[in-house]
Amino acid sequence: MSMPSSPATDTLSGDALFSDALFSDQWLTLREPADHLARDAQLTHAADRWLTRRATPARPLETQRTLVDLGCGSGSNLRYLAPRLHGTQHWRLIDHDAELLAHARLRCEHLSSADTQPIHLESRHSSLTEAWEHGLQGADLVTASALFDLLTPADVEALADTCQNHGCAVLFALSVDGHIRFHDASGAPLFSDDDRFMLAALETHQHRDKGSGPAMGAQASRHLREAFHRRGYHIREATSPWRLGPESLTLAESLLAGWRSALHEQLPQLSSRVDRWHGERLEGLMRDKLTLTVGHKDLFATPMASASGAPA
Ligand SMILES: C[S@@+](CC[C@H](N)C(=O)[O-])C[C@H]1O[C@@H](n2cnc3c(N)ncnc32)[C@H](O)[C@@H]1O
Numbered sequence: 001m002s003m004p005s006s007p008a009t010d011t012l013s014g015d016a017l018f019s020d021a022l023f024s025d026q027w028l029t030l031r032e033p034a035d036h037l038a039r040d041a042q043l044t045h046a047a048d049r050w051l052t053r054r055a056t057p058a059r060p061l062e063t064q065r066t067l068v069d070l071g072c073g074s075g076s077n078l079r080y081l082a083p084r085l086h087g088t089q090h091w092r093l094i095d096h097d098a099e100l101l102a103h104a105r106l107r108c109e110h111l112s113s114a115d116t117q118p119i120h121l122e123s124r125h126s127s128l129t130e131a132w133e134h135g136l137q138g139a140d141l142v143t144a145s146a147l148f149d150l151l152t153p154a155d156v157e158a159l160a161d162t163c164q165n166h167g168c169a170v171l172f173a174l175s176v177d178g179h180i181r182f183h184d185a186s187g188a189p190l191f192s193d194d195d196r197f198m199l200a201a202l203e204t205h206q207h208r209d210k211g212s213g214p215a216m217g218a219q220a221s222r223h224l225r226e227a228f229h230r231r232g233y234h235i236r237e238a239t240s241p242w243r244l245g246p247e248s249l250t251l252a253e254s255l256l257a258g259w260r261s262a263l264h265e266q267l268p269q270l271s272s273r274v275d276r277w278h279g280e281r282l283e284g285l286m287r288d289k290l291t292l293t294v295g296h297k298d299l300f301a302t303p304m305a306s307a308s309g310a311p312a
Helices: 025-038 041-053 076-084 098-108 128-135 153-166 193-206 217-230 246-266 268-286
Strands: 065-070 089-095 119-125 141-145 169-183 234-239 242-244 291-302
Touching (some): 025 076, 025 169, 025 242, 025 246, 041 076, 041 141, 041 234, 065 076, 065 128, 089 128, 098 119, 128 153, 169 193, 193 246, 193 268
Parallel strands (some): 065 089, 065 141, 089 119
Antiparallel strands (some): 169 291, 242 291
């Protein structure tokens, strides 16, 4: 789940305003191991194979591939993908947060590909709206992780149009899908009235405007699938849930703190009910009586074959 942080507070505790799309490096660093563990490896292999098949006599595999990472944050998606893809890679990192972009460059410049080829980095401090217009030139693969719940359906339509025009494939990881469950020690899902009520309120909160209209929240993966399908893309999807137990307590604690802040905003008149639910669920996690699953989806989509491009 994307969890914006206030630039003013910028804390790990999720003490967030949730009013914009700014994120702390601490939060992105904290979630990175869970993200990498959750991602579907098969879709990454499929993207690697697609990039390899895209090689033609005029454009052999040794030619570098251009990959664009939208909303790159501090570079987690690149750290996952670059060492799993073959060939020389030119990565264009796009984010509206200059500080995160600088972190990404610093922490990714020593990466190499699966076959030890160099990785070239280019960073663009720009909005995603600018990216749809000018950021995807020459792209073979457009990628993003943990991004789309923040954006609008119109953003996805604009992105899908641009990708179709450029004939590039897309690999979008970790879009929240709204499937959140606590489980007891036997693995049975808990779904009390309070769970139902709080999770529904959280989902509503996710749709708040992040700057360009109501955000897609948990509807993001559906919008992505439909937009690319309508443009003739071949779609593959997989689930990529976080499964948070005792080994990921700090992440779970931080996530729940963010949820509590969001619920205080969403249900200002019910703050003591929110605090009670938060306290009970947090205690269950800390005492090792509960685990938490947060659902995501990964999507890999390839364009229809074209005279100049790769097979779908
Ligand atoms: C949840 S973070 C994910 C970061 C990274 N992809 C990861 O997986 O760690 C979302 C990122 O998108 C960026 N972002 C959100 N809205 C944006 C916009 N409209 N234009 C440019 N970047 C945006 C944020 O600055 C942030 O770095």
